[in-house]
Amino acid sequence: MRSEQTDGSSPAQSEFEVSKNISSAEQLPVLEAIDSREQVEVRETFQAPSRGFRFWIIFLAICVCLFLSALEYSAVSTALPTIVHDLHGADFVWVASAYALAATALLPATGGIAQVFGRRPCMLLSLGMFALGSALCGAAKNMNWLIAARTVQGAGGGGILAMSSIVISDLVPLRERPIYNSFIGLTWAIAAGIGPVVGGSLAQQGRWRWLFYLNLPLTAVAAALIIIFLNVKTPRGSFREKLARMDWIGNGLVIGSASSVVIALTWGGVRYPWVSVHTLTPLILGLIGLVFFLIYEVNYAKNALIPAALISNRTSLSGYLQTFIAPILTFTVLYFIPIYYQACWGSSPTRSGVLLFGLVLPCGVFLLVTGASIAITKRYRPQLWLGWALYVAGMGVLSTLHVGSTIARATGGLALLGFASAILYASTYYPVLAPLPVAQNAPALALFAFFRSFAGVWGVTLGTAVLQTQLARRLPADFVAQFPGGVSIAYSVIPSIPALEEPFRTEVRAAFADSLKVLWEVMIGVAGLGLLASVLMKGLPLHTQVDEAWGMEEEKGRRPDQGDIELQNQPRY
Template sequence: MAKVDDRSLEQATSVEERKGKGLKFWLIILSICVSLFLSAIELTAVSNALPTIIADLHGEEFVWIGSAYALASTAILPASGGLAEIFGRRSTMLSSLTLFAIGSAICGAARNMNMLIAARAVQGMGGGGILSLSSIIISDLVPLEERGVYNGLIGLTWGCATAIGPLLGGALAQNGLWRWLFYLNLPIAAIAALLVVTCLHLRTPTGTVREKLGRIDWIGNILVTSSAVSCVIALTWAGIRYPWSSPQVLVPFILGFLGLGFFLFYEARWAKHPIVPLSLLSNRTSLSGYLQTFFTPIITLSVVYYLPVYIQACKGHSPVKTGVDLLAVSLSLGPAVIVSGVSIAITKFYRPQLWIGWVLLTVAIGVLSTIQADTPIAQIIGLPILIGVGCGILMAATYFPVLAPLPVSENAHALAFFAFCRSFANVWGVTIGGTILQNELSRNLPAEFLSQFPGGAEIAFSVIPVIHTLPEPLKHQVQVAFANGVSKIWLVMIAIGALGLISSLFMKALPLHTEVDDKWGLEGTEDIKGAMSVQKFTIALNPTEKEISTQSQKRESRLSTARFSVVDFTAGGARFI
């Protein structure tokens, strides 16, 4: 057998490293950022344009425009990891982008509320898949210890989208062009799909379609989807359409949570191909990470949805001006994500960043709760900077405690459940805030003014456009009612922040993975790895006396790093070094 010298081995290693972080790799990262931009801008742009959309379609139950998206997104997330494992990352990502584009096109063409709500559900299925697959693909290509840097790039994408979203949504809404909020998704989705098709050549699992369909946990998917839908329906109706104590809320809420509990039991006991393996929750560090992942979006979404309500109601700002006022949040969030991610990549620690993030966010929400109807606008614009920093740190760091204790082979399932927790929390953030504000407005708005508007969730959004036209002292009384209602939201968010901080105390300081799952990765790299394996095995089988004396130490170090077992044939037989 021919021998290969160390120079050839080093050249092969160099080629492999260059191939892993070459142009194709960065184009894949670009495709992920473009795809995530779709989901991020959807979060902020639509909420700012919501009053205009409701008025144009003559609708009332505005809550379902947001809830239909969240419901479908939440329901699809646990299954997305299993689909990516069975059908491959590229096919699943393309399917998600296609669903998002179809839903966007129908949203733009909607002629009534029912059509818009149905289209938002389709859009949500695609958006949920995009969020999950983006994290999974990065975990396939980048080891956990390096991932903080790439989280920074994703954070920059989110920062740009959250800065542009409110301005874009407000500008289009004020000019009667809200449908273009959805139509503009189509060219962006097309660019993302083109990048995925041309660049995302990750290895695809073998097998026929029938074999792959047989590996899907159908019962588990039905259980988690129906349970999540039941919970989301209850949360959407609670305190807005029906009282919390009503059967319409309690029955789906109880059934949903019982269903989620039975789903976890089924996955642990009977599922052959579980979509949420019990091992994901079997250690306190991962459990702490999932809890922090759940608490963070509750606070973030409350700020995104209800700080604009305060600004428009109490300061009389237009949707566009409100978007400008909120730039402090979005412009501080992106850099915070980058700094947090880079610091984790450099220090290999994640606990200090999370503790700092929770303290900052909780303190910032506490200060925000002191804002009153007559608080100067300068103070209102400045305070959310701390909120953006705290949220940015937590967005970048929460999944490190989730993944650090788990083997890399569990990345897809772990990250799909991670995205599920985050999406499920989004619904809680919107619903808790809406319920508190609704109850406070019903109790504190002047009776003669409140009688002019229908009860239920429409109060918050239908009153805002007319507040600036009210005579004094009625105008001030209404503004005080809104300010007090929003302040109560921040008080509840302080408690949520405290829960997040407490849950962060249970995580351990674990080393970050230095490897990725070998069965995934860019196509073609397996050939180089195979050649390297043959070269190493050849050197082990055919050592000369000179090589033994001059190269054995370097070879042994290199081979142990690569995790190869080298066979040493001696006169007495074979033994493993």
């Protein structure tokens, strides 16, 4: 695309200015061709708008919502052995996987629901489901009840994550978003930091149910702020018309396929051998189903959950791959380093939560540093490459831990992973959105949240599969024989390991340490895949505009229909 330069501007500037006025389909290849390493600097003036009181209250409400989700998710990791012990359960992996599965299965639909029904109703629905699930978790009488309640809670938690990103993208342009995302990430880091301590403390006192009940008042505060202040434009149309615009076939495919994959990952190596028909059948069918889901969405769906433009350029594709891989590593560490502390060192749940500060404190600091660096340099690739290198190094340090390792070595490895987690959490957002027009923010961010949540499923279940497969080989046979449920039950006796008689105590601790060593070695390979995926992305300019169709309603001088959006003029999702 060339034009005569009559105003003295650089060719790169002209190309970028023209690209703003072309269609979305034409814009993608233009933006993909602009590589920050080769282009002349785009001389574009941009001044951040001032933010009023209502914006900051909305931002506060979003932070409260995310604090809820992160606090609950991270707190369960240290309380899980105690919960499993009290409820006499065996399928402990589903306490985590049910939450992540429900969030994942419904996330692709979140963008469509928000686009058709509006932002505020979708956010309130998510908060309501999260509160209901929390209340049911607190009242659980057995493991089946708890797993079902976690499913409801996960559906709400996933919606909260997606809607928080969508609302921020409606109100803040991408160029200005690094600082806001840093504070959102800091909120998540603070909640993730105190969550294990809160969970461990409540579990140690036999009050783990309050881990879920504490969500209720915070949810009420967040909902009240959303109701009062989140007055954004809403689509018009009847409820029936809006339902007709949803992609029911796509939702059915992704829910069924994701569930099939998680079932296979949960059973493999624990209930059935990895090569058995019980494991391979749901795994293969689930993966094939996900492939068909993508093919259907791109080529046949009239109300597509995933428009083809989202994955048809290499920069967004690289961003999505990195978004999927990074949480696998983070959730693996969050869930299994407390197991190392409790099983190998004999730490209490509270102490294992405190020791996680080695991961969380560096993460909080680097979230702000990363956001500031992107805001100043307008680049995101150097940060991502550094993050992946730190992930490889951090997992390498963890792979050297054994029963007698020092706190300094374990904390050093966690610090490296904290830096890496912060950088990846704050940065994968930008290669996903930079090549896309702002009108596609909602489906793009819903898919972004889907990959991040689905990675949580893989992180927890894959980690559990590796750990239990290794434990089955390494635990003393006489010890495992004491439990009819095998290794699954053996996991639930972690709080009792310090009271075991010798030589069982030393042998069991060594078995856990050696099994976790294999897990960290597997994660080194996963981090290497993330580094390779990051090579695909290009460095593109960050948008300076927002989608005006979803801005806040005017407080004064507003016509009765000014805040509404014609349903028939909206993209179909």
